[in-house]
Amino acid sequence: MANRLPGTDTVVSTRLGPRTVEYNRPGGAFILGKYPFPPFPVLGETEVRPLGLLLGVCLAMGLVLAGTPATAVAQQELDALAQQVAQDLKTAGRLGLQGKGQEAVAALQRAQENLHRLAATKTPQARRSFRRLEAQLRVVRRVLKRKGVPLPPVPDFSKPPSKPLPSAGQVSFVKDVAPILVARCRNCHINNARGQFSMATFAALARGVGGASVIDPGSARTSRLIELLEKGEMPQNGRKLTRQQIDTIRRWIDQGARFDGPRPDAPLVSLVPQSGASARPRLVKATGKEKVRFTRDLAPVLVSQCADCHGGRRPRARLRLDTFAGLLRGSPNGPVLVQGKPQQSLLIQKLRGTADGERMPAGGRDPLPEETIKLFETWIAEGARFDGPNENMPLATLVQIERARKATHQELSKQREELALKNWRLANPGLEYQRWETTNFLLLGNVPEEQLKQVAQVAEEQLAKIASLLKLKKSKPLIRGRMTLFVFRRRFQLSEFSRMVLRAELPFATRAFWRWSVVDAYGCLLPPTADANDPQLRGLVTETVAGLLAESLGTGVPRWFAQGFSLAAVKRLVKKDPRVPGWEDLLPEAVAACSSPKDLIAGNMALEHARVLHLGLVEALLGHRGFSTLVRRLQAGQEFEQAFAAAFRASPEQLAAAWIRRAASGR
Secondary structure (H helix, E strand, C coil): CEEECCCCCCEEECCCCCCCEEEEECCEEEEECCCCCCCCCCCCCCCEECHHHHHHHHHHHHHHHHCCCHHHHHHHHHHHHHHHHHHHHHHHHHHHHCCCHHHHHHHHHHHHHHHHHHHCCCCHHHHHHHHHHHHHHHHHHHHHHHCCCCCCCCCCCCCCCCCCCCCCCCCCHHHHHHHHHHHHHHHHHHCCCHHHCCCCEHHHHHHCECCECCCCCCCHHHCHHHHHHHHCCCCCCCCCCCHHHHHHHHHHHHCCCCCCCCCCCCEHHHHCCCCHHHCCCCCCECCCCCCCCHHHHHHHHHHHHCCCCCCCCCCHHHCCCCEHHHHHHCECCECCCCCCCHHHCHHHHHHHCCCCCCCCCCCCCCCCCHHHHHHHHHHHHCCCCECCCCCCCEHHHHHHHHHHHHCCHHHHHHHHHHHHHHHHHHHCCCCCCEEEECCCEEEEECCCHHHHHHHHHHHHHHHHHHHHHHCCCCCCCCCCCCEEEEECCCHHHHHHHHHHHHCCCCCCCCCEEEEECCCCEEEEECCCCCCCCCHHHHHHHHHHHHHHHHHCCCCCCCHHHHHHHHHHHHHHHCCCCCCHHHHHHHHHHHHHHCCCHHHHHHCCCCHHHHHHHHHHHHHHHHCCCHHHHHHHHHHCCCCHHHHHHHHHCCCHHHHHHHHHHHHHHCC
16 A cells, blocks of 8 residues: 655555555655664665654654644754764774774764763653664674774763753754854855855755755755765865764754745855854964064974975865965865964864864874973964064975074074085086185185186175175174075076076076075176176176175065165176166166056066166165165164165155156156
């Protein structure tokens, strides 16, 4: 005998006898029957359940149509809880047989906790479910014990549980469900529609995939969304939703999957206020008064413990911890920092092992020492401020910079020597070199030793003149850590150095360039002749040394300033350099091509135009009484932008605009 339920595709049959019922739905059959205790839930589309459950479901469906009372909602929650216990027990047994003891114990612990909550519910159906599931629990524990899995103690089911069953209150989509979806599904299914499934709006969520709904209102058990969440197939980043989050979505579906927002087509992200733990942290510069400094205290830990997994081309969970910007950005599932609130920060929860998933660092590494975790907590409590030069700079570079800042002159000289030898081998492996050292320079080159000595002599002579031009103090080394000068015989050797070390192609006419950082300071030269008195050789050496010295004056010295000063030093100290007249001739053309002061400062123009414009602007600054104030403030440790404003009472762009107007008018 078979009957179709009104308004549905469900067919009910009593052909299996008076105590069993089989009902069919599109996509699969469900067989219901009475057993001493239920077997492990059957995979696929067939599942065994008692007749009373079917009657309860039918009764609940009827009550939903009439307006679901609290008792019906509570029964739905009990059914969902019993199903979850059975699922966790099955998972524990499967993981135990696979040799995954730790994961099996976690599933078993969840099952025992939920079973304890079920035992505290004094309804006839809850007691029947408890007896069946308790028998299944004994079976699973025997299986795990035989596999040698250390088992947690069985709760005393006669006493109240520490985590009682949640109240049967109505779950709000806007307040309870939407925040979970936005936090955990945003990148794949809200910002995008991966797998042709969008959650951009509630209407899109309800449509499902290809017209097939992933939500079965009133029945979380048959909802595809819950199935994917339970299996961990969503989210696809290795971080399953917590049991509490899944239970919240399950209860919402069982309660009818109601929408309580303003409009079903409203963007889901607009329903969730972006504050507290949901808000992306913002970049806040350190004041210098913080107890914990990021670059000194925390960056080395992240580099040594986290960068292997959370760096490179494919960072784990799409969370980058190899730059400060990546740390602030977090993962597609949300931020890992809540500024001012360390205990709400996922980073701290992961380090302490209180969050879902693995404790960090992963891969079997030991937990971080307690004193190190407290440093992270203090830093977040102080606002998670950044004390580095650039939030996008690799943390490994920040660590090197911090190490260089702490080093003495001798220690830094040794570090730069090691880098110089490494760079030489990288650029021209197997190429033999000569070596010469002076007070302020280390020279490496494949030119004759005598020529190397001449370049070193010119460098020392010009350095003293450049220091005088800048009016630098002579009480300390002019160059802390010494500079390295690479001297090449052939142009392709100079080009290869740029290609391999700087990862950049040189313009063909380039015969010299330099690069400076706190970690390293070097220049590369292709001498036109071996004559130390050659004006062009002296000009190239002067340009290189002056540029390096200008950038080393203080923090944040921009390239336009260093480049302009390097050429200004050549004009003043090597007047016979044959390149100087060409710079002067090119200036009117460069001024006419400059569309805005921003382009001048940023160098957004042809290279030769940028060089002569920077030269002209810095020459104008050299003639101003504020130039010595700028140098003095930079040496005292002030940032370039602040020092410049204090020295000239204007910003670089403002002075650049005034200088361009004068240059364009021919004054």
